[in-house]
Amino acid sequence: MTDLATLLEVGGPVAALGGGAAYARAKHPGVYWSTVGLPISTVRLLSSYSSVMEACGLTVAPSRLRVLAVKVTTRREVRPVPPRRGIIRPTTTGLRVRLRLAPGQEPADVAASAERLRHAWGVHAVYVSTVKPGVVELRLVGFDVLRTVRMPGKLHPDLLRVPVALREDATPFVRDYRTVPHQLTLGATLSGKSMYLRHLVAGLARQSVALVGIDCKRGVELAPFAPRLSALATDPDQAAELLPVLIKEMEERYDLIKARQGVAPSTPDEEITSDIWGLPEHERPVPVVLFVDEVAELFLVATKKDEERRDEMVTQLIRLAQLGRAAGIYLEVCGQRFGAELGKGATMLRAQLTGRVCHRVNDEASAKMALGDIAPEAVAAACAIAPERPGLAVAGDTSGGWYRIRTPYLSLGDAAETCRESAHLVPDLPALKPFRPDVPVRPTVETPDPVVWPRPVTD
Template sequence: MTDLTTLLEVGGPVAALGGGAAYARTKHPGVYWSTVGLPISTARLLSSYGSVMEACGLTVAPSRLRMLAVKATTRREVRPVPPRRGIIRPTSTGLRLRLRLAPGQEPADVAASAERLRHAWGVHAVYVSTVKPGVVELRLVGFDVLRRVRMPRKIDSGLLSVPVALREDATPFVRKYRTIPHQLTLGATLSGKSMYLRHLIAGLAPQPVALVGIDCKRGVELAPFAPRLSALATDPEQAAELLPVLVKEMEDRYDLIKARQDIAPDTPAEEITSDVWGLPESERPVPLVLFVDEVAELFLVATRKDEERRDEMVTQLIRLAQLGRAAGIYLEVCGQRFGAELGKGATMLRAQLTGRICHRVNDEASAKMALGDIAPEAVSAACAIAPERPGLAVAGDTSGGWSRIRTPYLSLGDAAETCRESAHLVPDLPALKPFRPEVPVRPVETKDSPVVWPRPVTD
């Protein structure tokens, strides 16, 4: 009986702790990492750093001075020297530390050993980035941050910058329109493309920008955000009328820039500009973001008359993509597929879209349309996205870099409420007033009616 009592006293708490840790690791990985995973991984890193670096081939032969010093002071064997390790900085999702590379090493050597380091130190993933020549940063991620996305609390953002997703290395993915003015977003049905677009609009709504939408699905995607939109076209006919107005707005802005460039000999250098951002704030036109949902609907034609209209719209879109950045006009083009089979001008328009986001697609050809011309190695990653993870995507740009991202959940009601609250920020653009969508009047809330209706008193 005494042995059984002792077993229960000792084994009970141990079993409870083990079960609690297993539950936390499955349901609350962030809590598990902060309480269990972080101390264990830190201990592994500190105790095995030298041997792991040597096993990964990241050590170099010691200098002659070091060899002489070791032989003169001790009788130990002179071992290869690993990269000098900096201070370990724990985070809510992993660890960070910097390495000073030894002479003859390069960041690619460390990046090639990232998978070995992951297994050696028992973390989910290891990412390598260059800080400066000779110094790299290792970002160790303790768990799969894309399984249940939680955006960081503090994110540096500003005008035309919207944090829309989380990268697989636990850093936020920020859509910066002034850095990447135009973007193509592809994805199949239920892939999370609409959620990504929803985050963009909700993030831009509180900012002093003009939002214009072309939604050829009869407005089902963009109509809930009508209170914040300066213009909305819900079919190709309306889009054919709206695009020339946008091109005229762009030309007017170029005339404004040219008027400012009437350079006099005594004009200060800081007053000479080639885009709207160099204009004084009092003269600067408001930035404009054009959202095009289901872009393929603008290319599909049934008659010769439709073909002429299509060619005009495509030409105007290409002009906006080529010249819009300097005028403060930015494009966000979305669709399920966007290739040469859509017709003349499709590939030329796609070439102007610097940023690329590819959600789950139905075939490899669609992934190649989005990423094949800028990051061919990312195509296989896009094709491997599972249907069980909506919102997961591959983000690439013309620099050749790419990463996996996932958009957190945002309900349509919350996004629409953000647009309603920001309706007073819709800028005054006279040319777009004919295209301003009709905003339904919200019913006036009355006082709560009594639960029990009064009854006449009877004798």
């Protein structure tokens, strides 16, 4: 009986702790990492750092001075030298540690061993980034941060910079139009493409930016944001009228830039500009972001009569993509399907779209159209996205880099409410006023009369 009581006293708490840790790891991985995973991974890293570096081939032969000092002082065996490790900095999602590479090493050597380091230290993933020449940073992620997306608390949105998703290395994915002016976003039905678009519109709605939409699904995607839109076209006929107006707006802005360039010879060089951002703030026109949803609808034609209109619209989109950046006009082209078979101008338009975001698609050709020309290995990652994970996507740009991202949930009502609250920020662009969407008036709720009318109390 005494042995049973002792077993219950000792085994009961141990079983409770083990069960609680297993439950936290499955349901609340962030809590499990902060309480259990972080200490264990830190001990593993500190205790096995030298041996793991040697096993991964990340060590170099010691210098002659080091060999001589070891033989004189300790007379022990001289071992290869690993990269010098910096201070381990814990985070809510993992660990960060900087390594100073030994002579003859390069960041690619460490990146090639990232999978080995992940298994050796028992973490979910290891990512390598270059801090400066000779110094790399290892970002160890303790759990799958894309399973339940929680955006970092300290985000600082700026003009034309919108944090819209979380990257797989637990850093925010920021859509920066100043750096990547135009982007192609693809995704099948229920893939999360609309959620990504909502975050973009809601983030830009709070900024001094003109939002223009072309939604050929009769406006079902962009119409809820009408209070904040400067212009909206809901079918190809309206788009054919709106695009020439944007082209004319772009040409007028170029005239403004050229007028600024024709200044007196005594003008300082820093005041001579080639885009709107070099203009004085009081002369600078407001940036314009054009959202094109279901871009395939602009390419598809039913009769030969529509081919001329199609070719004209595609040419205007290509011109905006080629020349719009300097004029402060940016494109966000979205669609379920995009391929060369859409017709003339499809690949030319794609070539001008620097950024690429590919959600789950229904065919490999769309993934190749989005990512095949910048990172062929990213095509397989995009095709492997499961339907059970809406919002998961592969993002990249024409520099060749790519990574997985996932957009957090944002309801359509919350995004529409943000647009209604920021309706006063709609800039005054006379050329776009004929295309301003009608904003429905919200019905006022009348309070019913009370059943019992109050009476004053008398003495």
